[in-house]
Amino acid sequence: MTRWLNDDELRAWLNLAGVMLKLSPTLDSQLQRDSDMTHFDYLCLAMLSESADRTLRMSELAVRTNASLSRLSHVVKKLEARGWVERFPCADSGRVTMVRLTAEGWRVLVAAAPGHVETVRSLVFDGLDAEDVAALERIAGHVVELIEQAGLRTVT
Amino acid sequence: MTRWLNDDELRAWLNLAGVMLKLSPTLDSQLQRDSDMTHFDYLCLAMLSESADRTLRMSELAVRTNASLSRLSHVVKKLEARGWVERFPCADSGRVTMVRLTAEGWRVLVAAAPGHVETVRSLVFDGLDAEDVAALERIAGHVVELIEQAGLRTVT
DNA sequence: GATTGAAGGTTGAAGCATCAAGTGTTTGCT
DNA sequence: AGCAAACACTTGATGCTTCAACCTTCAATC
Numbered sequence: 001m002t003r004w005l006n007d008d009e010l011r012a013w014l015n016l017a018g019v020m021l022k023l024s025p026t027l028d029s030q031l032q033r034d035s036d037m038t039h040f041d042y043l044c045l046a047m048l049s050e051s052a053d054r055t056l057r058m059s060e061l062a063v064r065t066n067a068s069l070s071r072l073s074h075v076v077k078k079l080e081a082r083g084w085v086e087r088f089p090c091a092d093s094g095r096v097t098m099v100r101l102t103a104e105g106w107r108v109l110v111a112a113a114p115g116h117v118e119t120v121r122s123l124v125f126d127g128l129d130a131e132d133v134a135a136l137e138r139i140a141g142h143v144v145e146l147i148e149q150a151g152l153r154t155v156t
Numbered sequence: 157m158t159r160w161l162n163d164d165e166l167r168a169w170l171n172l173a174g175v176m177l178k179l180s181p182t183l184d185s186q187l188q189r190d191s192d193m194t195h196f197d198y199l200c201l202a203m204l205s206e207s208a209d210r211t212l213r214m215s216e217l218a219v220r221t222n223a224s225l226s227r228l229s230h231v232v233k234k235l236e237a238r239g240w241v242e243r244f245p246c247a248d249s250g251r252v253t254m255v256r257l258t259a260e261g262w263r264v265l266v267a268a269a270p271g272h273v274e275t276v277r278s279l280v281f282d283g284l285d286a287e288d289v290a291a292l293e294r295i296a297g298h299v300v301e302l303i304e305q306a307g308l309r310t311v312t
Numbered sequence: 313g314a315t316t317g318a319a320g321g322t323t324g325a326a327g328c329a330t331c332a333a334g335t336g337t338t339t340g341c342t
Numbered sequence: 343a344g345c346a347a348a349c350a351c352t353t354g355a356t357g358c359t360t361c362a363a364c365c366t367t368c369a370a371t372c
Contacts, residue, residue: 002270002273002274003273003277004273005273005276005277005281008286008289009289011293011297012290012292012293012296013276013281015292015293015296015297015300016175016280016292016296017195017199017222018222018296018297019176019296019299019300020176020180021221021222021223022222022300022303023176023299024180025329026303028329028330029330029331032330032331038357038358039173040358040359043173057320058320058321059319059320066174066177066178067177068181068359068360068361069320069321069322070321070322070323070361070362071358071359073321073322074322074323074358074359075358075359093320093367093368094366094367094368095319095320095321095366095367096319096367097320097321097322113158114158117159117161118158118159120161121159121165122302122306123299123303123306124169124172124299124302125161125165125169126302128298130164132291132294132295132298133165134164135288135295136171136295137167137168138288139284139291139295140168140171140174140175141167141171141174142283142284142288143175143279143280144174144175144178146278146279146280146282147182147279148178150182150278150279181359181360184360185360185361188360194327196328196329213350215349215350215351223329224329224330224331225350225351225352226329226330226331226332226351226352226353227328227329227330228351229351229352229353230328230352230353231328231329233352234327234328249337249349249350250336250337250338250350251336251337251338251349251350251351252351253350253352
């Protein structure tokens, strides 16, 4: 017996799907045009920039960017080729790879940030009041948790 | 002067980004595994199934699936090759292409629907009350509108 | 001290999405 | 009637994501 969605749920779902289908390409598009990077690239740089020593292990960066290790590995390889990050083996454990934001990567991130943040603000937060923001944080957080628990994505 | 995000907005944004980064691949993964299609394929079939004659013009289907015409064209070509939809020229206007869901496409959609809906329910709606659903509909709808207005994506 | 299994990453191939450029059609203007 | 511009797609190339397979390294067990 399938538990179908009722009308309210269906409308909510179609709107959420709309956000995923429209917002993500729009962000990529702005960052690609203005800063020659994808939104995911930006997230990687941003997460590194906030970490001690601007350094994280691959698996930790993967968690913080909500990505599979595989996806991250491909992207970090690209970012390293551009000189925006560098990889090096962890001193403590031979199977761990560390990633560090370079000085150049930091400059690129700082240059990209204003335009990106302005875009996010204008596409997401303009016209939302504090209550809406709180609701968004709560509901989106809830969805993320459900997905993590389902853990269908053991992910390679 | 960049208007940065405050702490609440930042947390809300990171959670929303998390939804986009995690939900979308998870849905694709379930549909790919169980029904050999992507989430976007499913949306196309679903939108056609609800239309008069199970038929729409390409540009209208693009609007309803929140996609660019280019993306849609590639995907419809694939779906047509599988025999799930068929294209034919519009009688009224020579530059319009119509897409129709075939009987086979309908069967495939009906077979995929229960698993997909169950996945959406379990990853999004489980644990949300009616107020949350209403808030989600409202906020996500708002974001979609902002993006459409910005219309940066004139899209090819 | 071997073996087994799991953890942490990397890689290559295949499928997708995007962008820019193209084709053919219709509209509007003169 | 003729021409330019806009519309409705389609196409090919490029880059990104996923999946499955692989390679090391570490941990636990015997």
